[in-house]
Amino acid sequence: MKKSRILFAIVVLAVFLTNCTNKSDDYIDPRGTDYAGSESCIQCHQAQFDLASHSSHFKATAPASLENVLGSFSKGNHVFTYDKNTKLVMEKRNDSLYQVLYKDGKEVEAHPYDIVFGVKHAQTGAFWKNYYTYELPISYYHSLNSWGTSPGYPTDKPFFNREIAKECYACHSSNIGSRYITTTSDKVNTMAMEAESFMDKNTLIYGIDCERCHGPAKEHVKTHLKFPDLKTAKNIVSIKGLSRQQRLDACAICHSGNDKIKLKSRFQFKPGESLNDYFRATPSSNDSLHFDVHGNQFGLLAQSKCFQKSEVMDCMTCHNPHENSPSNLATYSKICMSCHQDLKHNETTLKTMSGSLLANNCVECHMPKKTSNAISFKLSNNKQLSNYILRTHKIGIYPTNKK
Ligand code: HEC
Ligand code: HEC
Ligand code: HEC
Ligand code: HEC
Ligand code: HEC
Ligand code: HEC
Ligand code: HEC
Structure with a gap:
């Protein structure tokens, strides 16, 4: 018993020492040998790494x-x-x-x-x-x-x-x-x-690291290290090249609520796969009136006319997947206007708002903040519940509010 423990300690030490001296080569990813780990991407994708490593996902x-x-x-x-x-x-x-x-x-x-x-x-x-x-x-x-x-x-x-x-x-x-x-x-x-x-x-x-979204990339890394002059990506799923539904599913695996029956663990999901293989809808997940602003951006977006009537809108229309959502709401107005150049509000609407709001803040009126029904909380020494408020992804016409 004791002997085997000592032996074990030596093995651990040896593994530890080789890890220190030869980091990237000997990196063992807990997910398996087909994963390379985010650190290994830096040498070729510095720009994506710099953004993503500061993101809420990471x-x-x-x-x-x-x-x-x-x-x-x-x-x-x-x-x-x-x-x-x-x-x-x-x-x-x-x-x-x-x-x-x-x-x-x-x-x-x-x-x-x-x-x-x-x-x-x-x-x-x-x-x-x-x-x-x-x-x-x-x-x-x-x-x-x-x-x-x-x-x-x-x-x-x-x-x-x-x-x-x-x-x-x-x-x-x-x-x-x-x-x-x-x-x-x-x-x-x-x-x-x-x-x-x-x-x-x-x-x-x-x-949420690079390979959580992109799938295992060890072969990709190996190939490009071996052939540094290769300009086109090998052995990696191109999310750009996927269908609209596949691109949406790559985000919706985590952004479409948590009320469906699970057929497989989300951990197994790789880009290109279909959510239908992971979940089966339940009555509550079909109850579209109650999609919550917390956790179900996909369900809400899918209810919008913008989404239904355009063939291209997906999450990447407004989000860089490597970056947090811009907090400057004027950024989004430009995106709205790329599809709504001929926009005309009626007289009443125009009267109730300033020109700058109209030009710079479509989101304030068409994706207003809403209270989550799933989350509320209490502050110290307080009797009342406080609301958890997020912006809805159901782009639509709402009663014009105070601002
Ligand atoms: C030795 C260099 C090298 C390393 C290391 C590397 N890549 Fe790449 N990767 C490339 C090249 C070259 C391309 C093709 C040009 C481009 O899109 O930048 C590419 C493209 C990609 C693409 C775009 C695929 C497409 O067609 O849309 C993704 C995604 C990607 N790499 C992910 C990763 C991830 C994740 C890692 C780390 C686990 C990684 N890469 C490590 C060289 C590398
Ligand atoms: C939240 C999911 C997510 C994470 C995390 C993520 N990516 Fe991406 N990445 C995407 C998506 C989606 C695209 C396709 C973007 C598009 O179609 O416009 C993409 C595109 C790319 C591309 C192609 C060029 C480009 O910028 O569009 C490269 C290279 C890449 N990612 C590398 C990485 C690396 C390296 C990491 C980790 C540092 C990483 N990604 C983390 C989702 C992710
Ligand atoms: C593995 C699960 C997972 C996947 C896949 C995923 N997300 Fe997320 N996403 C999260 C979680 C969890 C958060 C909350 C992070 C936090 O604030 O702690 C988040 C946060 C975000 C945010 C807010 C970040 C901020 O600070 O502004 C955006 C935007 C976002 N995700 C978009 C996307 C898009 C677009 C995709 C697909 C390319 C995607 N996500 C894929 C789990 C995921
Ligand atoms: C179906 C995927 C999913 C599951 C399961 C999930 N979350 Fe989240 N969580 C998210 C997403 C997406 C966000 C960010 C956007 C939002 O609120 O809609 C988030 C936000 C959060 C936040 C606030 C972070 C922020 O800044 O927005 C906390 C804290 C959190 N989750 C903790 C948990 C805990 C604890 C559990 C388990 C009891 C859990 N989550 C289960 C997807 C999930
Ligand atoms: C990819 C193109 C595209 C983008 C980007 C886009 N929309 Fe739309 N939007 C459409 C289409 C198509 C319609 C349907 C028009 C119709 O029915 O004639 C629409 C409809 C609408 C409507 C009417 C909704 C209703 O229920 O009647 C509003 C309001 C709207 N969009 C606001 C916005 C705002 C605000 C943004 C930016 C946050 C935005 N759109 C971004 C394509 C887009
Ligand atoms: C038409 C533009 C648009 C599209 C398309 C879009 N988003 Fe967003 N998203 C926004 C805006 C605007 C915000 C709020 C930014 C803010 O208030 O700081 C946001 C914020 C978020 C947040 C952070 C939650 C919060 O309220 O802070 C998450 C998570 C998110 N989006 C996920 C997604 C996912 C997943 C998709 C695809 C299913 C998607 N978004 C598609 C415009 C969009
Ligand atoms: C002060 C709130 C407010 C702001 C800001 C605002 N809208 Fe609207 N919007 C409305 C209201 C109210 C309606 C419905 C009545 C009308 O058509 O004027 C509407 C209607 C629309 C429609 C449907 C009109 C149609 O022809 O069917 C679209 C599309 C739209 N807005 C897009 C935008 C875009 C894009 C922006 C930003 C450039 C924007 N809105 C800014 C309040 C606003």
Whole structure:
């Protein structure tokens, strides 16, 4: 027993040392030998890498380092009060961050931030316990620059037992493998063999990386390293060359809600495949009145006349897949106008708006912000629920609002 352990240690050390000396050659991707890892793309695709590595996609999950965790951990703004006896405090202890529960001033339990989910509108933390991850009860909300209860958690008292299952990682990361436990000493042994949701920490690839969208690229890298003069891409799916539906599906795999019956894991999806092989619709996923602004950009866009009546519109009409959506809304007006040159608003509409709004902000009126029905949260010491607000992707005519 001891001998084999020492041997194991030597093997680990050897693997570690070769990794250090010969990084890119010996990189082993947890997804398998046909994957090359994002680092390997830099040498030939610096421009795409520079953009993508700063995108929300790359940070959709991240290790909970001091720089990745959002929200205040310092005095004045780091306490969430449930009631006069119950407080949750965001604390920095040594180099780690924690959420600590206090009852009547006494510490009851403390859980670390191990992983963070999300970056643009909100961020939630997760911690590891027995091969599972659990959500921390308080999340950070950008719109209010404040802490609030995590989605799906009770708002009146703290819990630490909401599992963050593989499902979440399938949209927020590039890989997480299963872990099967076989030792008889393990309490949970009997179920362990089938328990898909046991997760293997070491196989987690944070964020949505190049190959999550482009599919395995090891052969592509090998070929182009071998033939540096090749100008046309080899051994990689050209998303540009796919049909409109295939291009849409490459985004809709994660951007069309989560209420369908799953036939296969999202992790297996590669560009060019069809969503129909991954999901079967349920009554709720056909209930188009209730598509939520959170998580279902595809469903909403598909309800728009722009989408239905044009043959080319897809997500890339307005988004660079390597970049965050521009926050300057005038950018989108140019795109709208590329199809709507002959645009004429009626007299009443023209009267109610300034010329500059009309020219620069189609989105404000035709893709207004809407409240999510799927997510709401509570702020500290607050009785009311706060809304989670996102822009709808159903481009249409809405009653003109205040602005
Ligand atoms: C040794 C150079 C090299 C490396 C490394 C490399 N590529 Fe490429 N790649 C190319 C060349 C050359 C092309 C064709 C010209 C172009 O589109 O830039 C290309 C094109 C592509 C395309 C466009 C395909 C198309 O036809 O639309 C994608 C996507 C792509 N590469 C992804 C990757 C990813 C992901 C990685 C890292 C895992 C990677 N590449 C690593 C050389 C390389
Ligand atoms: C593997 C799942 C997955 C795929 C595939 C995917 N997305 Fe996303 N996307 C996400 C998640 C998760 C977020 C939220 C990231 C965050 O803020 O933490 C996101 C965020 C975004 C954002 C907002 C980014 C910002 O900060 O402005 C845009 C725009 C977007 N995706 C467009 C696309 C497009 C276009 C495609 C297809 C080319 C695509 N996504 C494919 C999961 C995915
Ligand atoms: C079907 C894919 C999908 C699943 C499953 C999913 N998410 Fe998301 N999530 C998204 C997308 C897409 C966004 C960003 C755009 C939006 O809100 O529509 C997002 C946004 C978020 C955000 C806010 C980030 C931001 O800035 O917009 C957090 C936090 C988050 N998800 C956590 C989770 C957790 C925790 C789970 C599991 C309980 C989960 N998500 C499951 C796709 C998914
Ligand atoms: C969210 C999904 C997504 C991610 C992540 C992503 N790409 Fe792309 N990439 C696309 C799509 C979609 C296209 C096709 C764009 C089009 O048709 O306009 C594309 C196009 C490309 C192209 C062709 C040239 C171009 O810019 O259009 C290259 C090269 C490329 N990607 C490399 C990369 C590399 C390298 C990474 C990682 C650093 C990466 N991509 C990450 C979705 C993605
Ligand atoms: C790829 C071309 C294309 C783009 C880009 C585009 N549209 Fe459209 N849009 C159309 C077409 C085609 C119609 C249908 C016209 C018809 O029915 O005669 C339409 C219809 C509309 C309508 C009428 C909707 C209704 O329900 O009656 C509005 C409003 C509109 N577009 C606004 C916008 C805005 C705002 C943008 C930018 C965010 C935009 N469009 C971008 C092609 C486009
Ligand atoms: C006609 C233009 C247009 C098209 C087409 C389009 N989007 Fe967007 N998208 C926008 C605008 C405008 C925003 C909001 C930007 C803002 O408010 O900062 C946005 C924001 C987003 C966000 C961030 C959510 C938020 O509210 O911050 C995601 C995710 C996203 N788009 C995904 C997609 C996906 C996936 C597709 C394809 C199914 C798609 N978009 C097609 C215009 C478009
Ligand atoms: C202040 C709000 C507002 C702004 C800004 C705005 N619209 Fe509209 N739009 C409306 C309203 C209201 C209608 C319906 C009544 C009408 O036709 O005037 C409409 C109608 C439309 C239609 C359908 C008209 C038709 O012929 O069927 C299109 C297309 C459209 N807008 C596109 C745009 C584009 C593109 C922009 C940006 C350049 C824009 N709108 C800016 C409020 C707005």
